[in-house]
Amino acid sequence: MRIARVYKKEAVTEADAIDLTLLDPLIKKYKGKKGNVIPLLQGAQELYGFIPRAAFEHLSAGTGLPLSDMFGVATFYAQFRLKPVGKHIVKVCHGTACHVQNANEITEAIEEALKVKDGETTEDRLFTLESVACLGCCSLAPVMMIGDQTYGKLTGNAAVKVIKNIRLAEKN
Amino acid sequence: MSTTVTVGLGSCGIAAGANKTYDKIKALKESDNLDFDLKKTSCIGMCYREPLVEIVDDSGTYIYGDVDAERAIEVIEKHVNQHDPIRDFIVYTDLFDAPENDFMNSQVKIVLRNCGYMDPESIEEYEARDGYKAIKRIIEEKIPADQVIDTILKSGIRGRGGGGFPTGLKWKFAKANQSDEKYVICNADEGDPGAFMDRSILEGDPHSVLEGMIIAAYSIGATGGVIYCRAEYPLAIKRLNIALDQARQRGYLGKEILGNKDFNFDIYIKEGAGAFVCGEETALIASVEGERGMPRKRPPFPAESGLWRKPTNINNVETLNNIPWIVLHGAEAFSKYGTEKSKGTKVFALAGKVRNSGLVEVPMGITINDVIMKLGGGIKNDKKFKAVQLGGPSGGCIPQYLSETIVDYDSVNATGAIMGSGGMVVMDESTCMVDVAKFFLDFTCKESCGKCTFCRVGTVRMLEILERITNREGREGDIEKLEELAYEIKDNSLCGLGQTAPNPVLTTIKYFRDEYEAHIVHQKCPAKVCRPLLTYTVDQEKCTGCMVCLKNCPANAITGERKQPHLISQELCTQCGVCYSKCKFDSIILT
Numbered sequence: 183m184r185i186a187r188v189y190k191k192e193a194v195t196e197a198d199a200i201d202l203t204l205l206d207p208l209i210k211k212y213k214g215k216k217g218n219v220i221p222l223l224q225g226a227q228e229l230y231g232f233i234p235r236a237a238f239e240h241l242s243a244g245t246g247l248p249l250s251d252m253f254g255v256a257t258f259y260a261q262f263r264l265k266p267v268g269k270h271i272v273k274v275c276h277g278t279a280c281h282v283q284n285a286n287e288i289t290e291a292i293e294e295a296l297k298v299k300d301g302e303t304t305e306d307r308l309f310t311l312e313s314v315a316c317l318g319c320c321s322l323a324p325v326m327m328i329g330d331q332t333y334g335k336l337t338g339n340a341a342v343k344v345i346k347n348i349r350l351a352e353k354n
Numbered sequence: 355m356s357t358t359v360t361v362g363l364g365s366c367g368i369a370a371g372a373n374k375t376y377d378k379i380k381a382l383k384e385s386d387n388l389d390f391d392l393k394k395t396s397c398i399g400m401c402y403r404e405p406l407v408e409i410v411d412d413s414g415t416y417i418y419g420d421v422d423a424e425r426a427i428e429v430i431e432k433h434v435n436q437h438d439p440i441r442d443f444i445v446y447t448d449l450f451d452a453p454e455n456d457f458m459n460s461q462v463k464i465v466l467r468n469c470g471y472m473d474p475e476s477i478e479e480y481e482a483r484d485g486y487k488a489i490k491r492i493i494e495e496k497i498p499a500d501q502v503i504d505t506i507l508k509s510g511i512r513g514r515g516g517g518g519f520p521t522g523l524k525w526k527f528a529k530a531n532q533s534d535e536k537y538v539i540c541n542a543d544e545g546d547p548g549a550f551m552d553r554s555i556l557e558g559d560p561h562s563v564l565e566g567m568i569i570a571a572y573s574i575g576a577t578g579g580v581i582y583c584r585a586e587y588p589l590a591i592k593r594l595n596i597a598l599d600q601a602r603q604r605g606y607l608g609k610e611i612l613g614n615k616d617f618n619f620d621i622y623i624k625e626g627a628g629a630f631v632c633g634e635e636t637a638l639i640a641s642v643e644g645e646r647g648m649p650r651k652r653p654p655f656p657a658e659s660g661l662w663r664k665p666t667n668i669n670n671v672e673t674l675n676n677i678p679w680i681v682l683h684g685a686e687a688f689s690k691y692g693t694e695k696s697k698g699t700k701v702f703a704l705a706g707k708v709r710n711s712g713l714v715e716v717p718m719g720i721t722i723n724d725v726i727m728k729l730g731g732g733i734k735n736d737k738k739f740k741a742v743q744l745g746g747p748s749g750g751c752i753p754q755y756l757s758e759t760i761v762d763y764d765s766v767n768a769t770g771a772i773m774g775s776g777g778m779v780v781m782d783e784s785t786c787m788v789d790v791a792k793f794f795l796d797f798t799c800k801e802s803c804g805k806c807t808f809c810r811v812g813t814v815r816m817l818e819i820l821e822r823i824t825n826r827e828g829r830e831g832d833i834e835k836l837e838e839l840a841y842e843i844k845d846n847s848l849c850g851l852g853q854t855a856p857n858p859v860l861t862t863i864k865y866f867r868d869e870y871e872a873h874i875v876h877q878k879c880p881a882k883v884c885r886p887l888l889t890y891t892v893d894q895e896k897c898t899g900c901m902v903c904l905k906n907c908p909a910n911a912i913t914g915e916r917k918q919p920h921l922i923s924q925e926l927c928t929q930c931g932v933c934y935s936k937c938k939f940d941s942i943i944l945t
Contacts, residue, residue: 216662217644220627224585258646258803259627261585277547278743278779279705281793287935315630315797317586318550319369320705320779321401321712332369338935 202240204229209244219247219255223262232263268303268310270348273327274341277316280324288324289313291338295345308352309345357390357434362406362470364397364557365589366550366712371422372405378423379407382430390434396558398470399461400454401712403445409433419445419454457710457729462691464699465551465675466715469558474593477600480561486606488681489568493612499529499573506573506677508685510697515541515633515670516748516774517850518696518763521677524667527657528574531665536576538567538619539661539668541638542583542590545630546746547797549777551701552671554713556583556590559675560597564621566674568606569681571619574667579621582638585628594623630747630801634849635660635668637803648803649849670775672701692718696762706743706779707734716761723757726780737782741865745774747794747801748854750861751787770861772854786883787866788873792820794858798851809852812843816859824884826929828874833863882944885931889945894919896941903933903942 208225212218256262322334403419445454472479507522544552632647641647660666696718709731750771799813840856879887897919904912914920
């Protein structure tokens with residue numbers, strides 16, 4: 183689902199600590215190939231968790247693809263992120279089955295617990311809250327996914343409990 | 355015969371904890387040196403009973419439901435070691451009456467013939483279940499391409515992705531166009547919220563999709579194949595990659611397939627990047643080419659000028675999965691199922707307020723009511739069946755009184771909904787139809803690619819009206835305005851997304867106009883979903899005076915002493931619903 187990601191002003195400049203040479207194998211693999219924009223961007227996101235501006239510029243210089251083309255593609259698809267995200271991405275499913283079983287309650291409960299809005303990242307960069315269209319686990323609705331783990335048959339309280347446990351584990 | 359224990363490890367099973375069950379059984383087997391074969395399979399469709407464990411021994415076949423790690427210990431100990439099946443936990447068996455026998459036995463499995471019956475990561479098991487036999491027969495018996503296309507035409511199969519265009523005809527057009535390069539694309543960009551049959555097929559039976567593509571390639575003379583799969587389906591992509599490698603090793607893919615010197619064909623996977631519009635043929639092609647996934651004008655159709663401007667044939671996962679079966683069993687075996695214009699079977703993803711949510715495959719022509727009541731087991735918590743949503747954001751809501759409608763393309767279209775890919779979301783009396791319409795419109799509005807003005811701007815305007823209506827600000831004339839906008843959008847959009855985007859609104863207005871009127875005129879939400887339209891009061895009998903609602907009320911609208919029933923001031927109340935969600939004693943009444 184295309185969501186409006188709300189970005190807070192970043193205190194950290196993104197150019198710090200980005201190793202652009204990591205992109206070179208990608209450039210070598212895809213340079214000059216037909217239909218290479220999406221795999222290049224997917225590869226870059228895999229490396230950094232998002233696509234930093236410097237990576238766009240490096241890819242463009244390396245492959246000869248216009249920056250505008252790459253940016254156009256990156257902003258079209260929901261998959262691509264242009265800003266850093268939290269360590270854990272909390273994906274709350276808002277597919278039809280989850281919607282009719284009150285997925286809004288889950289999002290609201292997490293918003294309250296993490297003190298962020300949908301699409302935002304917590305200040306400690308631990309969690310990013312997102313709404314997604316359908317995780318395909320409709321029989322377990324309402325569902326959320328954190329990392330590879332899917333949590334089903336949730337209530338607002340149960341969802342918050344999961345998050346609290348992760349936060350606790352992170353502190354220790 | 356030895357005993358085989360099989361654990362269902364589809365996405366739904368894993369979400370329900372099947373990996374833990376598998377690990378537990380594996381640990382038991384190893385630590386106690388038990389004598390049985392442990393296998394993995396994929397989803398058998400009974401998602402509501404996951405994790406599922408199947409045990410096959412000398413006496414017969416048994417499927418155990420809801421097997422968590424604890425229950426696994428018990429099942430292995432009793433059934434495998436002591437040969438004493440635990441009847442209470444058995445959900446399906448061929449030996450006696452079990453709770454889900456009806457669910458399994460009233461289905462006709464063509465598409466799902468292998469899902470849940472074999473290890474999807476093993477090409478040997480697929481071959482043992484007649485896999486790759488169809489393509490082998492075509493090559494060995496030198497069956498001409500025209501004859502294969504003819505079989506597909508005669509079977510009467512229509513595209514299962516939603517459009518319902520005859521598959522054989524599509525192939526015929528693609529074959530007729532001469533070119534040095536041609537492509538076959540498998541559309542696995544299943545974006546409908548509420549539909550998950552393609553995911554289950556890819557996870558459970560990836561080889562049959564590949565075989566379908568190989569047969570399509572042979573028929574139209576294609577040189578290259580692409581599977582465009584949603585990136586949100588990591589397990590499906592993993593299993594497809596395994597299947598591709600195995601198929602290449604066995605010579606089903608690559609150069610000179612099965613010894614036929616003129617048949618070279620290979621497939622690669624293209625991961626989608628999360629755009630619903632890419633399910634549309636021409637947008638999908640643009641996306642494979644690495645561009646923004648925006649649809650193009652048709653004609654020229656992809657069969658003439660598709661991927662890289664070459665003739666291209668695009669089929670949906672479920673359609674392709676049917677192909678090997680049709681070639682192997684003949685057109686008549688397929689067309690004996692179904693109605694005059696819709697042949698074969700259809701897989702539905704049952705979800706929502708239905709007791710048995712999961713995957714079912716039924717012959718075309720069965721009534722919607724039968725699917726929901728017989729296979730779906732009726733409505734959860736014995737509530738009243740209100741409507742069923744077919745076809746996702748492009749489809750519509752069919753009300754209960756039309757539930758005798760039969761499942762075929764034309765009958766479903768006549769109600770204003772569409773067959774779509776087969777998502778069937780069941781709604782009960784506690785679902786607000788205005789809210790559902792708003793939900794779908796919100797989805798299409800976000801997913802509109804922005805090319806056509808009516809779709810880009812029109813859906814936003816419609817959404818604004820629906821938001822007003824559900825926010826106590828509905829005005830007279832809103833319904834008419836919605837209808838007018840809906841028809842403008844349908845008429846002036848280039849692709850399927852825009853042309854069908856207003857369907858959920860139009861069908862809910864058609865069948866549930868009174869609910870819209872209740873929202874606008876009486877400022878009430880009959881299903882008690884739209885919060886701003888509700889009145890909150892405290893049940894004076896049930897209230898224990900715990901003060902939780904009072905402390906949490908952001909408007910300070912609640913008064914009362916500890917251990918005394920509270921009161922809500924209707925003047926101060928902002929209808930936010932916090933008291934309702936915080937109350938542990940169900941003592942907030944919604945009216």
